[in-house]
Amino acid sequence: MSIFIKYYKSGGLNVAFSNKIWRYNSTSADMAINKGEEEEEFRVLDILKKRQRQQRRVNRRADVQPDRADRMPTDQNWGNVWPGPKTFHPSSVPLPLRQGYVPKGQAPPGKKANAELMKIPNFLHLTPPVIKAQCEAIKQFCTEWPKLLNSEEAIENHYPVEIITSDYCHASPSIRNPLARIVTLRVKLSTLKLDQHARDKFIRLVGERYDPETDLVTITADRCPIRKQNQDYVNYLLTACYHESWNFEEWEREKMEEDMEYYNWDKNPSKRSLVNWYLKTQNQSKELSDEEYSNYDVSQIPNGEEYKVAVSSYMNDGESEGTVEKYGEAVRKLLGLPQKKVVS
């Protein structure tokens, strides 16, 4: 009789199973011995099946050659060994590299079968001698740097527009990075030919991108997927703003006092109050019209010019201790009051 006991174990060899089956398919001579054994003691029911576990026999090649890296001479031409970008191959690289997560109490993992080293792009094809050779090859196509462009001012004079792009390298199999498409254009506003109205309009159009302290207009584009497209877009923006700012629209005539970007003292109520005050001191209380107010000659009023300058700088240059003090001085002179005494 034969008892089929089939065990399905992952990866197990069937050799052991067939051994087992063979045992139960024994000849009649063995069966007698077995039967005798069975009559004396019970079969041990092997629930955990610990005996089935055998050592996994790893098939290793017995004829593994030594690494090519061990046989490389030190004065070889590395450019011939690694001519182009290639995934890391440990046996071809004669360096004792160790890279990767360091488990506690152990050394960092070596270069053989190191997934980390294989994942990342390596630049073994761009060693300095190779690059030098490449540069020498390209040099015949290059011209010299112009001698007169030897200072920052010269460069700014002749090439005022700066295009800034960035290239990225990071731990990934691909060298493409979506951030590389961003293009920034920087130009100084003083290099553009704009009159006062055009300059004001340009600054309003460009908005936040203008920095008054450094006088730089910075335009950034990242809406297109390719760098060249973004470059074209940025150039287009600059040209469009420039030409638009020279245009004068009809609705710009409706610019009110609140929209003015600087303080024009003549058109402001400050002048009105000064003129009124002056007239009262002369005991003439007239009601002048708006035009007369703006046309009124301030130099008639003693210390009036100084007051005008002080108020304009107070409003235009922003408020600070210095401007307030100047304003105070001017007003005191106007109203005929003694100046502030400086107590040491």
Place this chain on the structure above:
Amino acid sequence: MISRSWRNLCRRYSQTVTFRTTESSPSQHNEKQIGLFYSVNHDLCKQLFAYGGLPKSFAKQTKTFTETAIMVRQPALDLIDCIKASDFNKPVIRYVMYGEKGSGKSLTLAHLLHYAYEEGYLIVHVPWVSEFLRRVPRHKEMSNSQTREGFVDLPLDVAAWLLHFKTQNQVLLKNTELKISRDYVWSKRESTVAGSPLSQLVEHGINRVKYACDVLDALVYEIKQLSNSKQCKTFVAIDGFNGFFCPLTRLHTPTKKKVKPEEVTLTGSFLELAKNDWSNGVVVVTADQLALPDDHQDSYLPRYLLYKKGFELLDPFVPIEVGRYTDKEFLSCASYYRDRLWLRGPPEIETELKFTSACNPYKFMEQCAPL
């Protein structure tokens, strides 16, 4: 009483105190007394500052120190010199005091009020504008103005202020030469006839709270007339003037609509006073960060605090900066606190406190409190 005379006795025989001055009349103060404290008479204090004028923390200090002592400082002297040098035939000159929080603007104003009182000015003093516009207890007594459409009245506040005005100018109002120039008809049975004294107008406002705001308008007009006709000289002092130019107040109508300062009647009256279309007077105003809500307190400079409207109204004004204590003033203040038993300890404390309080008067007072 016995203790006070005993203390005075001690003081007379003690060493020369370098932080006090015996000159108690502000018109006599000059640079020699910068940094020294002078004490104000108790009755005068009650008359001038009963309803406000001194900051609350300072009022508590006066109770502990049993006297009101104000330090003579450079901005006050500067203002007094300017007032003395100004020509009262020309339109009024406006002065704007500005400075950091706690640098002494309200106390300088108090000093000037004392000076104005001595010189016999008619005092128009608004102790703190935000009391009207931003102090809203559970129920604020507000009403819609009858004489002006869409305006809001604060009858009780204005009546209280009229009482304050009356107490401050008791002496001047008693002499009945200050007369009203035109008739005011309040209702069918009540009217104030032209030629009646100013005190009667004020009394009417206090008694009939309903008409208090209109009385205030009338009072402003009359004061201007009287000043122009040289019958009295006026000293207008407003603390926290920039509160009138805020975008919104904390008041709201019964329909829960927020009220703007321009819609309150008393704003209009006080702004009228601050204009320079009258003469024979002085207008001193402070621009204070604390009068505005917290989100507009970035800087203490006048143009930022007064907004565009305030600046245009007050231009041209004389800006006066009230700064922190100088070294001399700081030492004098520290020795005054030691004398009043407020500060004790070794002299190293002065250097420490100078550093931690940055010579700011209010912070110095705060930091001496638990020491």
Place this chain on the structure above:
Amino acid sequence: MSNVTHYLPVLKNPLLLRSPWSRLQKRFLGRPTSFPDYFQNPIFRKEDQAKLIENSELSKLAAVPVRPPAVYETSSVYHDPLVNKVINHVMEMGKKKLARELVEKAFENIKRKQIERYHLASSPEEKAKIILDPKTVLHRAIANSKPLLQLSPIKRGGITYQVPGPITEKRSLFLAIKWLLEATNEKDRTIHFPEQFARELLDAASNTGKVVKRKQDLHRQCEANRAYAHYRWQ
């Protein structure tokens, strides 16, 4: 009461000899902190530093890693470890700023009241008796409200006896501060904490008031229960 012996605190570290209160400042926290245990506590008082220079032990300390001082450890003239301890006990939910403000306002109130009393006092002898410094008032109040014995519940034969026994300095100080704060927190809703605290401190400093009464009650109870004292060693 006569059986009580005071134990002087045995200072392990002779460097921190400034006052008995400086022993409070050990800063050995049970939790792991940024600085390991072998770091020394900082010496931030000028007097202690001067002493180090005298003993020429500064060079030893200079070579050893030292923790940085905490925010409340200053070399200022007004530094008082007891005041800091009281502020810590007042603090809830880690709100140190609020706790410090409350205690400082309480000091201000004490000062104002005492100055008022000073001005109302008629003769110089009376004036000399009035303490104007709020810190001294605090020290005196705590000294007056520190108990000298404590009752521990010991169970013998099914009955829990309250047995009087010795009390350590630390526990005594803790109880004093705790009683003061409990008395303050029994205040009326409309009265502010600093005012009530000032009143309690002034009362305790003059040996009157709730806290001192509580301490005296405890002492009386200990006296009454002195028969059970031997239960501690059964």
